[in-house]
Amino acid sequence: MSILYDEGQQAIATESRRVLDARTSKDRLLKLLEQVGECDQPFWDTAVEQGWTALAIPEEYGGLGLGLTELGLVAQACGAATSGAPFLTGGYGLAQALVQGSDAALASEWLPKLASGEAIGSVAFAEGNAVLPPVPAVTFADGKLTGVKPAVAGGLKADLALVWASCAGELALVVVELANASRSAVDSYDNSRLYADLAFADTPAKLIALGDAARALALDVLARMAVVTAHEQVGGAEALLYVARDYAVTRKAFGQLIGAFQSIKHRIAEMYGLVEVARANCIHAAAQEGTSEFLLAAADARISATEAYDTNARDCIQIHGGIGVTWELGLHLHMRRARSLAVECGNLLFWEDVLVNELSGEKA
């Protein structure tokens, strides 16, 4: 796949950004921070209306049959807008697992609904700091799931979840309908992510991969979601770069624009460097989809994008001084999102290990 965007891809980037610029409301997003259990419905309606839920689902299941490059560009626009709902990435992860998994009937049942936005998907792998626990506490036996997955992104409203579980001493990937699970909301610093503890008690579920195949599929799903998230992080980091730049060319101190001080301009130049390195890794990773280099490329993208978004959130606020920490200006929307995205679908510690294992020839 080419690493230059074609016209169609450029149109997706421009159009998704334009739509979100027109429809995103900072006031709406700020309100959501103090409400548990609510996300930005206008954002999600837009995502469904624009066909973003269908983008990367194969055409035979009612999707548009596009790939990570296109979804990544949409995610980048969502990141710039601190999108108000967490379903795009989780839905994509679940859809990929259904496409690649062993249950064709399940795929036929759910993929069209995920594509149309009729159903919302989520992914529940992590338990605490174990991103892909070697022995998951959640167990699967006789078609039933038992145990708790903590703080699943989108878990509060999702219809369907992909769950990493233990199964008679082996590892398993199962799909479960959440109508049959009990969920309790997590009051978080980024509440529109709709984090929920998902509790299963003999909840009916379907196995889609077992043993080594489950592990390989889980890692692939995680890597794909990491690439989507990395794009979202780059979108946020880039937005912050230009917010900082715009402030530095308007705000004056000591009789001149603060952007003329090297402590400020060098900080902003460094923000640019972080964005461009992470962006380049994202473009490369999306183009490596399906190749043997994909996991390594995903790790590169994820690590550099996490560093870029965290750093740019920190530094953009610092450049603003006092106004930067006010609720009203809302830079904390990005600061919060930088951290929630840094933890969702694998923290830095996890991806650093994945990367070094790949390089040193050890198994992840």
Added chain:
Amino acid sequence: MSDLNAYRASARAFLETMDAKYGRDARAGNTVEQDLALGRVYMAAKYDAGFGGINWPVDMGGQGLTHLHKIAFDGEEMQFGMPVGFFGISLGMPVPILMHYCEDKAFVKERVVKALRGEEIWCQMFSEPSGGSDLAALRTKVEPDGNGWKMNGQKIWTSWAQYCDYGVIVTRSDPTVAKHKGLTYFWIDMKAKGVDVRPIKLAGGDSHVNEVFFDDVRVEDSQRLGAVGAGFAVSLHTLMIERYIATDSGGFGPHLDEFVKLAKETDLNGRPAIEDGRMRSAIARNHAMRAGLDSITARAFAMMMAGMQPGPEGSLQKLVAVRSRQKLSELAMDMRGNQGLAFDEHAFVKTDWGTSWLNAPTGRIAGGSDEVLLNTIAEKILGLPQDHRPDKGIPFNAIPA
């Protein structure tokens, strides 16, 4: 793309035939003079094989291929450690500028071919004691002298000047106008009367840079490149010629694979260092950064092939790569503990962590310091204001010293 891949393959095949005689292993233990002599022979062999002046016009002695062919060849050649360092600046900037501005084409062609064959070397004299980053602060002056010019002053940090036959130089021809406006550009004969080259020993023990003094040096007006007073523009042109060159995300130091190999082989607290979280984090962060730079390069390459102008992000390469190489070299030395205290002055910067560390500061300063590169990114790409410049618009001779 297939044409370029085929070219790359033919370049590699040629380089493999040269490796035993001129490659990194063949050079081990050479003195600088031996290495230079070997380099001249290699350059001639390269020229005879049709790999000299790859993207230069055929009527000037070049091969008439594209810039991309040149980058492809350079990328392959870099991996063999050939003795080409002496000729990099010569062929990179002064000779192309001569081709562009000098009107005596027969003279130019003779110089071009001799430079390509390694028989003659050119240097570039920009920096002065009073101005490195601030190029236009230079003080070396030329005054009209009959039908030509008389040059007095001093340049510094001139690479390989002690071995050079010719050089290009920017001088002050009019101190009564603003500093950027009173400059004029020439080529000069480095063996001319009044030119005195004195090597400077650097921290790493080598002396590849020099001070160059000019004492009433006679320069003909035919040696002028560009109009009188246009020296700053010609200087900028010189610096832009090599804007897209073969880059190295390792910052011209060891490849990250070398670090991984060392970490696998080294015992740290009773287990391989590769299992130590600090090493793992450093490896992962460096890999992510270098992979990003490589992808920027690949994209710039793809854009040029598609006839597009690459984005400005290419300007990050040296800034990001060299400073991280410096820190990674320190960590590699830490990993080796007191076994890393031994130092070989002749070791190669791409294979030895101590050498990489000791020479890294040069990389962060030469060709645009980190700080100047950050200023350039901030001002040219992001539109941030220039620094406060009290000397702006003031005649050069009215600027307080």
